[in-house]
Structures are given as structure tokens and as C-alpha cells.
Amino acid sequence: xxxxxxxxxxxxxxxxxxxxxxxxxxxxxxxxxxxxxxxxxxxxxxxxxxxxxxxxxxxxxxxxxxxxxxxxxxxxxxxxxxxxxxxxxxxxxxxxxxxxxxxxxxxxxxxxxxxxxxxxxxxxxxxxxxxxxxxxxxxxxxxxxxxxxx
Numbered sequence: 001x002x003x004x005x006x007x008x009x010x011x012x013x014x015x016x017x018x019x020x021x022x023x024x025x026x027x028x029x030x031x032x033x034x035x036x037x038x039x040x041x042x043x044x045x046x047x048x049x050x051x052x053x054x055x056x057x058x059x060x061x062x063x064x065x066x067x068x069x070x071x072x073x074x075x076x077x078x079x080x081x082x083x084x085x086x087x088x089x090x091x092x093x094x095x096x097x098x099x100x101x102x103x104x105x106x107x108x109x110x111x112x113x114x115x116x117x118x119x120x121x122x123x124x125x126x127x128x129x130x131x132x133x134x135x136x137x138x139x140x141x142x143x144x145x146x147x148x149x150x
Contacts (some may be wrong), residue, residue, distance in 0.1 A: 021038045022038075023038070068138050068139070068141050068143070069141060070091075070096065070138075070139065071091040072089060072090070072091050072092045072096065072138055073089070073090040073091055074087060074088070074089055074090075074136060074143070075087070075088040075089075075090065076088075076134070076145055076147075079145070079147055079148060080147075080148035080149070080150045081124060081147065081148070081149060081150065082125075082149075082150050083123060083124055083125035084121050084122070084123055084124070084125075085121065085122040085123075085124055085134075085147065086119065086120075086121050087100070087115065087119060087120050087121070087122065087136075088118070088119045089115070089118060089119065092118070092138070096138055096139055097114065097138070097139075098114070098115040098136060098137060098138040099112070099113070099114055099115065099136070099137045100112070100113050100114075100115050100120075100122065100134065100135070100136055101134070101135040101136075101137075102122070102124075102127075102132055102133070102134055102135075102147070103132060103133040103134075103135065104130065104132055105130060105131050105132070107133075110127060110132070115136070122134075124147075124149050127149055128149070129149050129150055130148075130149055131146060131147070131148055131149075132146075132147045132148075132149060133145070133146060133147070134147050
């Protein structure tokens with residue numbers, strides 16, 4: 001009886017001519033930059049864009065998600081990662097000190113270290129797959145990134 005009801009219900013939905021399609025766009029780092037939901041009713045369609053942000057032109061620039069007030073930019077790639085995570089600072093003054101903190105999903109600090117002025121690599125191969133938060137503090141400002149470890 002349940003199967004017949006579900007079949008009848010799905011048939012009525014199909015006859016109504018309404019269908020939803022969701023399309024996601026990602027930058028080179030794997031961050032979702034655009035979500036488009038399209039609802040098709042009969043022959044008409046209506047689109048809604050959610051969280052529309054512009055992606056940068058090339059892969060390395062697409063990873064530059066944060067900029068500090070002193071002009072320092074941080075490029076992080078690849079994200080998601082299977083182990084090594086590269087951090088490249090641009091526009092950093094030589095007297096600026098930066099620290100890195102890696103937190104797990106519960107907010108527990110997994111790693112803490114001082115960052116080199118130009119670039120560094122974090123080795124995440126020893127950590128289990130999951131979502132992490134990378135906090136980078138340069139001077140008095142702290143920025144955060146969601147890092148996915150595959």
C-alpha cells in the first residue's frame with residue numbers, strides 16, 4: 001500500500017511540471033562561490049542566486065580570501081587538501097609577525113606555530129579527514145579559513 005501511495009504521489013509531482021535544479025560553482029580552492037537554484041514550472045523557469053561572490057582570474061588569486069588592513073594578503077592552496085597545505089604571504093612587512101592555529105571541528109587546537117614571512121607549508125597528513133579552521137594572526141588582526149582535509 002505504501003509503495004502504491006508513493007508511486008501515485010511521485011506521479012502527481014511529475015505531472016505538476018515543477019522541478020528544482022541546484023547548481024554550485026567553486027573556485028580553484030574548492031570554496032563554494034555561487035549557488036543557483038532554478039525552479040522549472042511548466043515551460044517557465046525562475047532562478048535565484050544565493051551567496052554570489054566573484055572568483056578571481058587565476059587559481060592562485062582565487063585562493064586569496066583574506067587581506068589585512070596593512071595590505072598583507074594570504075594565499076592558501078590546495079583546499080581541500082590530502083596533506084600539504086601551502087601558505088604564501090604577499091605584501092608582508094618584515095617586522096610583522098604571524099601565527100598559525102589549526103582548530104578541529106570542536107574548537108580544540110591541533111597545531112600552533114609561527115609563520116615565516118614569505119611562505120610555509122603545513123603538513124596535515126597526520127590529521128584525520130574532516131573540517132578544520134585555520135586562524136592566522138598578523139599583528140593585531142586575526143582571519144579564519146575553513147580547511148577541508150580529505
